[in-house]
Amino acid sequence: MSAILTFNQQRLFEQARSLQDQQDVLVVVKNNAYNFGMERAYKAFYKAGIRSYATTNLEEAVWLRKQDNQITIVLLDPSTEFDVLREHDISLTVPNLTFYHQYKEDIKGIKIHLVFKNLLNRFGFDTGEEMKTVFDEQLLTITGIWTHFAFADELTDERYEIEKENWSNVLTVLEPYLHTLTFIHAQNSASYLRDGLFSQHTHIRAGAIAYGALPYYGLPESLASQAIEVSATVKDIVSVPKGQSAGYSAAFIAEEDTLLAICDIGYGNGILRTRSKHEVMINQKTFPIAVLMMSHLMVKVDTSVSIGDRVYLYNDQLRLEYFRQKGVGAISEQMASLNHHTFKINEIPLSE
Ligand SMILES: Cc1ncc(COP(=O)(O)O)c(C=O)c1O
Incomplete structure (x- = not known):
């Protein structure tokens, strides 16, 4: 038997529903829904009651529109494909004043979100005052504003407090316009779990937690049940x-x-080299990895292990956030690296 990647769509649905029951969720589905598979994830999220979707990729945004006429789709990256955005009713992120001045005539009628740069320094307006000039000109259909915190996942880094304060100052400047907005979104999974939904905000913008992964280690595991599992077989000893x-x-x-x-999984399946510094589980016991190769993993075992046993790299005990804590990589990085086509896919579908 080959390496197996399990997608538990029912768990994804339950996770998403418990989140959506708490707050309105603008779920992040970029990169093929965190590599969970867009269609698989969309069906679970939609069934859970989530009606707002965010991606950085226009093709994914168009695909989403084809699923449903009513959902809100936010493109988090700027784009100049204005006809496509208009035709498919995709909300566009305007990333700064330069973009606004260059395209303000072309983007009339498209729903617009303005993004504040903050400490992430990716896209964004530099100040609330700059954002306010766009509101003041009243040329655009602005339906949302947002920012993204670069330090929410770093529990000991005080810059998260600075980011929050910067954003709060932006909201103060934009106060006269806030009541006109249907989307005010800033919080990823970590920010939401740390602080709850900020006042005046309409949605959390969740990735990791919606996919059943906790953003950092040490939170009660009951807050998220992991929706993926990765395993292989002992082929020889x-x-x-x-x-x-x-x-x-x-x-x-x-x-x-x-x-x-000798197990039939390796970096060709997308197992990160950093992951090979840590243990696997065989028959409920953990063992260290000795060598990671393209198609094989060598695991230091004892005599309790036999040929044919299953070797788990991710399961309910070996969780994504545990390996994040160990320095393997972000939750999204661990998920995004898995090469679907190299696995036998095991689907646990939505129950009826
Ligand atoms: C702009 C933006 N918002 C939200 C998220 C979701 O973050 P998380 O997976 O930590 O919830 C991401 C993730 O990369 C992002 O880039």
């Missing part, structure tokens, strides 16, 4: 005597007589 090596260029050198389980 080899004994490596003390002093001998295994893997290309002696990637592993046995400091004692060692049993290595």
Whole structure:
């Protein structure tokens, strides 16, 4: 049997519903819905009652519009494909004053969100006053404003407080216009779990938590149930005597007589090299990885492991946020790296 990637669509739905029951969610579905699969994710999110979707990719935005006429679709990146945006009723993010001055005649009639740059320094207006000039000119159909916090996920970094204050100052400047907006959104999963929905805001803009992953380690696991699982099979077990090596260029050198389980998964499946610094689970026991290769993983095991056993890299005990804490990478990075076409896909569909 090959490596298996499980998508638990029912769990995704339950997770999304519990979130949507708390707050209106503008769910982030960029990068093929965090690599969960756009169609798979959309069906679960829609069933959960989520009616607002955000992506950076125009093709994904158009695909979403084809699913439903009524949902709100926000393009988080700027685009000059104005006809496509207009035809499909996709809300456009205007990223700064330069873009506004250059295109203000062309984007009339398109729903507009203005973004504040803040400390992320990606896209965005530099100040609330700049944003206010766009409101004051009254040329555009502005339906939303937003920002994104660069430090919400870093619990010990005080710059999150600065970002929040900057944003709060923007809201103060734009106060006369806030009642005209249907979308005021700033908070990703971490910000929402830390602070709840900020006052005056209409939606959280959630990624990780909507996909069943906690943004950081240490939160109650009951807040999110992981919707993916990654596993492989033990194909062989080899004994490596003390002093001998295994893997290309002696990637592993046995400091004692060692049993290595050879498993059918590797970086070709999208397993990050950083992930190979940490354990896998076989028969409910954890074992360290010795070598990561393109199609194989060598795991240091004991005699309790047999050929044919399943090897878990991600499951309910081995969670994305645990590996984020260990430095493997962001939740989205761990999810986005998985190469679907190299796995046998196991679907747990929505129940009727
Ligand atoms: C603009 C924007 N908003 C929201 C999110 C969702 O963040 P999270 O997955 O931490 O909830 C992202 C993620 O990359 C983002 O880029």
